[in-house]
Amino acid sequence: MKILTREFFQRDPLICARELIGCTLGFDGTAGIIVETEAYAAKGDRACHTWKRAGAREFVSSHAPGTAYVYLNYGMHWLFNFLVKGGENEGFVLIRALEPAEGIPLMRSRRKRKQLQDLCSGPAKLTQALGIAGRHHGCDPFAGNNWWLSKAMEGQELIVSTRIGITLDADYPWRFLRKGCPFVSVPA
DNA sequence: GGGCCGATTAGG
DNA sequence: CTAATCGGCCCG
Numbered sequence: 001m002k003i004l005t006r007e008f009f010q011r012d013p014l015i016c017a018r019e020l021i022g023c024t025l026g027f028d029g030t031a032g033i034i035v036e037t038e039a040y041a042a043k044g045d046r047a048c049h050t051w052k053r054a055g056a057r058e059f060v061s062s063h064a065p066g067t068a069y070v071y072l073n074y075g076m077h078w079l080f081n082f083l084v085k086g087g088e089n090e091g092f093v094l095i096r097a098l099e100p101a102e103g104i105p106l107m108r109s110r111r112k113r114k115q116l117q118d119l120c121s122g123p124a125k126l127t128q129a130l131g132i133a134g135r136h137h138g139c140d141p142f143a144g145n146n147w148w149l150s151k152a153m154e155g156q157e158l159i160v161s162t163r164i165g166i167t168l169d170a171d172y173p174w175r176f177l178r179k180g181c182p183f184v185s186v187p188a
Numbered sequence: 189g190g191g192c193c194g195a196t197t198a199g200g
Numbered sequence: 201c202t203a204a205t206c207g208g209c210c211c212g
Binding site: 038047048049071073074075076077079081092094096123125163164166185 | 193194195196197
């Protein structure tokens with residue numbers, strides 16, 4: 001199993017979002033195969049936090065590529081992104097869905113759901129299943145803690161579509177998901 | 189300080 | 201369809 005390095009995130013957010021599909025994200029005894037992502041660009045993308053938030057722009061400039069950008073949405077849901085920088089464009093990759101792979105009993109108890117498809121099939125579901133929350137904002141997964149990220153087998157078909165749940169720049173085809181996968185948030 | 193909005197989710 | 205629930209940003 002090949003562990004990805006920080007250099008993975010020193011490229012364009014669109015490339016990172018695409019290539020994260022099929023990788024396995026692990027944290028603290030739980031893990032899942034990434035089956036859905038979205039890219040956000042720090043410049044020129046009105047859906048990205050950097051468009052409105054000075055704090056987000058500051059975050060981009062002051063953290064290393066690969067850093068966790070975790071924020072609270074709708075006052076109750078934590079969403080997890082990887083910071084992407086060092087290439088031509090900077091931005092984030094939102095992790096939107098995982099196929100559960102490890103620590104499934106723990107995921108079930110945190111989620112209070114039995115069905116495998118209900119554990120990580122949404123950006124806020126997977127943070128709850130993995131135990132990711134605001135305290136992980138700014139964490140560096142490559143700084144030798146209990147995060148890991150590995151490349152899984154290739155060969156799955158990829159679908160590209162528009163991003164979910166936004167109103168501005170909603171027509172950009174910046175969402176990536178595994179074709180026919182039952183663990184995504186919204187099928188294409 | 190007040191008002192508004194949001195990269196969502198579960199339940200009716 | 202809607203309630204839940206709160207940090208950031210804008211205004212005053």
